[in-house]
Amino acid sequence: MSESTESESRKLLGRLREALAEDSAGQERLDKITHLIASSMGTEVCSIYLFRDSETLELCATEGLKAESVHQTRLRVGEGLVGRVAKSSHIINTADAPKEKGFRYMPETGEEIYSSFCGVPIQRLGENLGVLVVQSKEARDFSADETYALEVVAMVLAEMTELGAFVGEHDAMQARHRQSVLIKAGSAQEGTAEGHVWLHEPRVVVTNPIADDPETELKRLDEAVDTLRVGVDKMLEGAAGGDKEQLQVLEAYRMFANSKGWMKRMQSDIARGLSAEAAVEKEQSTARARMEQVTDAYLRERLHDLDDVSNRLLRILTGQGAQTGAELPADPILVARNIGPGELLEYGRSLRGIVLEEGSVGSHAAIVARALAIPLIIHADRITTEALNGDHIMVDGDQGIVHLRPDETVVNAFRDKIAMQAEAQERYASIRDKPATTLDGVTMSLTMNAGLMADLPSLEGSGAEGVGLFRTELQFLVRSQMPKRSELSALYARVMDAAKGKRVVFRTLDIGSDKVLPYMTPEDEPNPALGWRAIRVGLDKPGVMRMQLQALLRAANGRPLSVMFPFIAQYEEYTRAVWEMEKAKERERKLGHPLPEKLDLGAMLETPSLGFAPQKFFDEVGFLSIGGNDLKQFFFAADRENERVRKRYDTLNVSFLTFLEGIVARCNHNATPLSFCGEDAGRPLEALCLAAMGLRTLSMRPASIGPVKNLFRRVNLAEVRQVIIEARDQGEQSVRKPVKDYLAAQGIIV
Numbered sequence: 001m002s003e004s005t006e007s008e009s010r011k012l013l014g015r016l017r018e019a020l021a022e023d024s025a026g027q028e029r030l031d032k033i034t035h036l037i038a039s040s041m042g043t044e045v046c047s048i049y050l051f052r053d054s055e056t057l058e059l060c061a062t063e064g065l066k067a068e069s070v071h072q073t074r075l076r077v078g079e080g081l082v083g084r085v086a087k088s089s090h091i092i093n094t095a096d097a098p099k100e101k102g103f104r105y106m107p108e109t110g111e112e113i114y115s116s117f118c119g120v121p122i123q124r125l126g127e128n129l130g131v132l133v134v135q136s137k138e139a140r141d142f143s144a145d146e147t148y149a150l151e152v153v154a155m156v157l158a159e160m161t162e163l164g165a166f167v168g169e170h171d172a173m174q175a176r177h178r179q180s181v182l183i184k185a186g187s188a189q190e191g192t193a194e195g196h197v198w199l200h201e202p203r204v205v206v207t208n209p210i211a212d213d214p215e216t217e218l219k220r221l222d223e224a225v226d227t228l229r230v231g232v233d234k235m236l237e238g239a240a241g242g243d244k245e246q247l248q249v250l251e252a253y254r255m256f257a258n259s260k261g262w263m264k265r266m267q268s269d270i271a272r273g274l275s276a277e278a279a280v281e282k283e284q285s286t287a288r289a290r291m292e293q294v295t296d297a298y299l300r301e302r303l304h305d306l307d308d309v310s311n312r313l314l315r316i317l318t319g320q321g322a323q324t325g326a327e328l329p330a331d332p333i334l335v336a337r338n339i340g341p342g343e344l345l346e347y348g349r350s351l352r353g354i355v356l357e358e359g360s361v362g363s364h365a366a367i368v369a370r371a372l373a374i375p376l377i378i379h380a381d382r383i384t385t386e387a388l389n390g391d392h393i394m395v396d397g398d399q400g401i402v403h404l405r406p407d408e409t410v411v412n413a414f415r416d417k418i419a420m421q422a423e424a425q426e427r428y429a430s431i432r433d434k435p436a437t438t439l440d441g442v443t444m445s446l447t448m449n450a451g452l453m454a455d456l457p458s459l460e461g462s463g464a465e466g467v468g469l470f471r472t473e474l475q476f477l478v479r480s481q482m483p484k485r486s487e488l489s490a491l492y493a494r495v496m497d498a499a500k501g502k503r504v505v506f507r508t509l510d511i512g513s514d515k516v517l518p519y520m521t522p523e524d525e526p527n528p529a530l531g532w533r534a535i536r537v538g539l540d541k542p543g544v545m546r547m548q549l550q551a552l553l554r555a556a557n558g559r560p561l562s563v564m565f566p567f568i569a570q571y572e573e574y575t576r577a578v579w580e581m582e583k584a585k586e587r588e589r590k591l592g593h594p595l596p597e598k599l600d601l602g603a604m605l606e607t608p609s610l611g612f613a614p615q616k617f618f619d620e621v622g623f624l625s626i627g628g629n630d631l632k633q634f635f636f637a638a639d640r641e642n643e644r645v646r647k648r649y650d651t652l653n654v655s656f657l658t659f660l661e662g663i664v665a666r667c668n669h670n671a672t673p674l675s676f677c678g679e680d681a682g683r684p685l686e687a688l689c690l691a692a693m694g695l696r697t698l699s700m701r702p703a704s705i706g707p708v709k710n711l712f713r714r715v716n717l718a719e720v721r722q723v724i725i726e727a728r729d730q731g732e733q734s735v736r737k738p739v740k741d742y743l744a745a746q747g748i749i750v
């Protein structure tokens with residue numbers, strides 16, 4: 001690129017800046033800008049098209065086309081050359097526009113006399129804002145220098161659009177981020193919430209896209225990249241020997257931070273007149289546009305990494321950290337691309353809901369969201385681009401829908417839904433201290449699942465009889481290093497204190513599969529769900545389990561203690577786990593510490609095999625808890641993490657219910673206490689059918705206790721059982737419909 005073209009480009013940007021600095025209306029500014037660009041590039045036409053809605057572009061200003069077509073000419077995305085530029089985010093540069101694929105002649109513009117066409121997307125961080133076009137009569141291709149100059153100008157236009165420089169009365173010139181947006185996403189935790197957006201990583205605002213002095217900007221960029229490199233190297237040192245995936249990401253960061261090509265492109269952008277931060281953002285926008293088009297998962301990840309690195313660099317350049325000084329709203333709904341469990345816990349109970357652009361049902365964040373009992377939306381496409389701090393937002397975790405800046409009708413309908421749920425909550429509160437007894441006199445025991453200290457207040461509020469499942473792995477997952485025995489024992493003691501004598505069943509560490517500790521090298525397994533997890537890890541490498549058992553004994557400090565072992569697939573695993581507990585007791589006794597006055601040991605039944613264990617196992621085990629989430633995935637061979645299959649088989653499938661019935665029979669035979677603690681226990685219809693199969697203790701999310709108890713108190717369980725048996729005899733695949741129909745006939749809608 002010659003120095004003269006660089007200085008031409010800088011001159012044009014300088015003029016643009018002057019035009020933008022003038023105190024004029026948005027339309028006037030756009031008109032002036034099209035004039036400036038056309039004269040600087042020596043073209044007869046320069047036009048700016050902006051989006052009036054997500055599907056339609058509108059001609060908002062032109063030099064050269066007929067003035068009456070402004071705000072009249074509209075194109076759909078993909079329609080004509082302009083629409084194609086918007087759709088593909090690629091430049092179209094042609095000497096003979098009418099011959100170009102997709103050309104569409106707009107008669108009202110008078111453009112038929114212009115042969116050459118060059119259209120450049122106006123985009124900012126993956127968001128398409130419009131198209132910048134130049135046209136001329138002379139049939140010629142625009143040179144690489146010229147298209148580059150247009151790209152730089154388009155970048156400045158995008159920044160200025162974002163900053164509201166072109167706001168006017170037409171729809172296409174409305175201030176950005178004002179329209180309401182509906183996002184259909186996935187749900188990882190049910191519930192509804194209304195509140196205001198709190199961006200976990202607020203976007204960096206670039207207020208000075210044009211710079212006078214390239215030397216200064218180049219120096220700023222150099223210094224910032226140096227700081228970036230040092231920072232990435234430090235992160236790499238800190239992560240050495242740790243999680244492989246994290247290391248891979250950091251290696252990618254380092255690669256980008258040292259990439260000569262990336263640096264060179266940003267240097268050229270600066271030479272053209274952009275400020276250092278605008279140059280970073282220009283390259284980031286290009287990467288985001290590519291990300292939208294790339295389907296290869298690995299490449300997408302790498303483009304994400306480049307995006308992260310660009311964000312870091314922007315924060316260094318602008319000095320804008322995550323702390324913007326903005327105050328957390330009173331009703332915050334967290335919006336992020338993704339978030340770790342530790343960060344989420346730091347927000348704690350202040351959050352009303354969470355919306356993630358990525359995320360997964362089984363992620364640690366999802367586990368924490370479940371513990372916090374707040375709705376969690378995942379795969380909310382583009383939410384971090386669309387949402388601004390403080391935006392009004394409504395989250396429907398039941399349907400997996402997000403309403404951003406909703407209009408009045410949506411707000412009203414949504415509030416009706418929340419009000420109905422609140423009414424139901426009041427109804428549940430009124431039966432909180434009443435028993436879960438059915439019309440025919442069967443009393444169910446309803447307990448809650450927990451995993452954090454933050455869960456314990458729910459014990460009283462929900463009316464749960466105790467904690468049927470305390471997932472101890474959460475304390476391990478939210479830390480960056482292995483917790484110490486003293487820390488764990490203090491925590492378990494606090495849990496028991498908070499339970500005020502109610503029973504708490506502690507499950508020993510259940511890691512592996514989807515739950516990978518940040519400080520343990522993950523095993524490279526072909527199928528982690530069927531791999532080295534839970535009790536298998538505990539028995540093969542007993543150090544951690546021993547430490548945990550000791551912490552539990554110490555926390556009990558003489559009080560009764562209940563402990564269960566996860567994922568027991570065969571009798572011998574249980575006896576070995578019990579032996580570990582015996583050894584731990586022995587050690588404690590020797591140390592002179594008091595032992596629990598009663599020690600109740602049990603197993604989780606999460607694999608079908610345990611349902612067929614020898615009689616001796618059922619004789620010996622203190623109690624059994626069915627981990628329905630895992631049991632169901634193995635029973636149907638359908639991965640609970642796999643969106644494609646996880647909802648394919650109904651829990652109320654007669655095969656599954658019959659299997660559960662068999663387990664109940666074996667436990668009844670021996671009077672072995674049995675409970676069910678998978679997610680299904682908290683779904684009223686499912687809970688009812690589990691009870692009809694003979695289960696008498698269910699452990700669930702605290703928020704589910706009210707609805708489940710409310711249903712139990714209104715039904716005759718023997719009749720429900722009869723409906724199930726008849727449906728099974730008639731060869732129904734699932735009893736869902738027959739039971740629902742039966743309930744509806746009783747006036748009960750579930």
Ligand code: PEP
Nearest residue numbers: 627628629630631677678
């Ligand atoms: C289960 O598998 O049902 C269970 C309760 O354990 P988790 O969901 O923690 O695997």
Ligand code: MG
Nearest residue numbers: 606627629630
């Ligand atoms: Mg499980």
